[in-house]
Amino acid sequence: MKRSAPYLFLTPAIVLFTLFLAVPIGYTVYLAMLRTKVSGLGLGKGSRREVFVGFDNFAAALADAELWNGWLRVLGYGTLVLVVMLGLALLFALLLDSARVRLAQISRIAIFLPYAVPGVAATLLWGFLYLPSLSPIREILDIDFLGATTVTYSMANVAVWGGVGFNMLVLYTTLRAIPRDLYEAARLDGASEFQIALRVKIPILTPAIILTTVFSIIATIQVFTEPTTLRPLTNTISSTWSPLMKVYRDAFVTGDLYSAAATSIVIAAISLVLSFGFLRVVRNRAFGEG
């Protein structure tokens, strides 16, 4: 009994993990190794069967220039989002935490609120603001928000608008957990508010900043909602603008589940490399590990 107890406690977690994570991933890998083979016209019963093709789909996914173009576009978009969003989140968190700010509570809610707006709704809302003949902004500024280059900024803007609040809240709660004595000590040593922020708060915040960065990297790699929702409104977003959009297109528009499965595994692998790579680079600084 004593020996089996740990396994008993582990069972629910293992069962859930197997059912909802391991099996689907395994099934995806399995699908990624198949392809439809049609004989003749491909009409009627039995003219279509699944054949095993090994790693052919992976090779095709890796060799697809459109997928890598998608990665490049997402890289540009992601860098923009990460820098602006986390920069603003940090700035707002520090401002709210400093004692001088009035109306802190209202500001905090106001900054956080866009996070509660679903991505599709937020993108539609901004989409209307971008459209030339509907937008009140366009009456003042003559910028084509949905042009070939501007559209990336326009999409980044939606992501930043929606994401700052959440990241700000993570950083802000960490800041509130820092004992106030530290600041007092710094002040006694003659540090200004700015110096306290730079030399005391930000170093203590580093693990939280890294956490939000990893989350944000993963979220931007998976960008899908913004471009998909904006796509009907403009000629500048293709059906394969981001890697995940290509997966969706392959699976549900052109009906090739197998390529889609292979591409999604490639995307998962790249996400893993990027997130863990980032963690590795910053590990020493963040956690003082050798």
Add this chain to the structure above:
Amino acid sequence: MRANRFGAALAVALTATLASCGSGEPTPQSTEAAQSPTAAAQGPVKLVYWTWAPNMDKIVDVWNKAHPDIQVTVSKQAGGDDAAAKYLTASKAGNPPDLVQAEYQHLPSFIAADAVADLKAETASIKAEFSDGLWNLVTLGTEGVYGIPQDSGPMMLFYRKDLFDKYGIAVPKTWQEYADAARTVRKKDSKAYLGTFSSKDPGAFTGLAQQAGAQWWSISGEQWKVNIADEPTKKVAGYWDGLVKEGAIDDMPFFTPEWNKALNDGKLLSWPSAVWAPGVLSTNAPKAKGKWAIAPLPQWNAGENFSGFWGGSSVAVSAKTPNKAAAAQFATWLNTDPAALDLLVKEAAIYPAATKAQSALGEAPEYFSNQPDFWQQAAGVGAGARGFTFGPNVGVTYNAFKDAFDKALQNKSPFTDAIQTMQDTTVADMRKSGFQIAS
């Protein structure tokens, strides 16, 4: 939406409570059930029907009342390419609905995926109800019958009569005249366009190519022929390319908030569209009611009377349904019974596929109350509409259209290149799957 769902849940809860209150007395329903012992023994056949035709639930109610042994439930879909993708996915996953609205261009994909049943035996008696052209769209010229035609979408020219009069533009009879009219509009009002070329609507372009005589796919023996980059298609693409590049017409996509606004404000003066356009115009451009009129599409050669099809659907039965006969019976009733056809026209506002129903159409759509001969005109146009057999991977072709034309508009590259991309993408996809292609 949330409120609606809450309301529905509340209604169910209330009904359940009421039903349990009254359980002591025999209700009218239970006596009816007792009178039909077969139904009571096995329970009625239950069918699920995916469609996006408006008010289809009301039409199905009429069937359900008359046929207690075959009960159909409508599951409203979003429509368009997404609905086709959803059906294919559901079918692959093993839980498709029993009946599905299948647009003609998507039906071959359904057949190729073995997702729809062959209704040859069930439909032998109703073949004569439809024109050969439409019937060919559900058979692909093969021995099988994979759906029952429901509606068709012959294309016409919708135009702002008031503004045409104001600017002194005659209704264009040829595409050459249409181009001249487009230039005139630009001169008269720098903010207005005669029309727009949408890179998001392959269906509309397909119809225009059909009008010009395109044959994108065809079957010869055991081989497919793919000929998207044929001369008629290139002619159509080159024509619109010229107009867009010179700025005579706009390049905003259809069905966007901006397009709605342009229609509403009289900044878009015409729309080559299909017979179902009144429904779109009445919801998207309510302000312009009574100001639009219809004419046949401009022709490539003066004196011709050709058109193409944009949209149009059949009702297909899932290959996986255990109740194929019942499903076919319902689909037959829906698309050939005079009472049902009447409802389809009145409630769902569709242009029925059944020949006899087309000639029986009376009153013009409300949005076109100024055009009492709307349906007569439509019938005249429909008679000259020509289609083609759709291939087994239209989803790929249509997606290639969107991406290639988006790019062409953005980079100002030739539209004919985009057509070649469509051809190459389509053939490559078919080869990858192993279809036999005649070269």
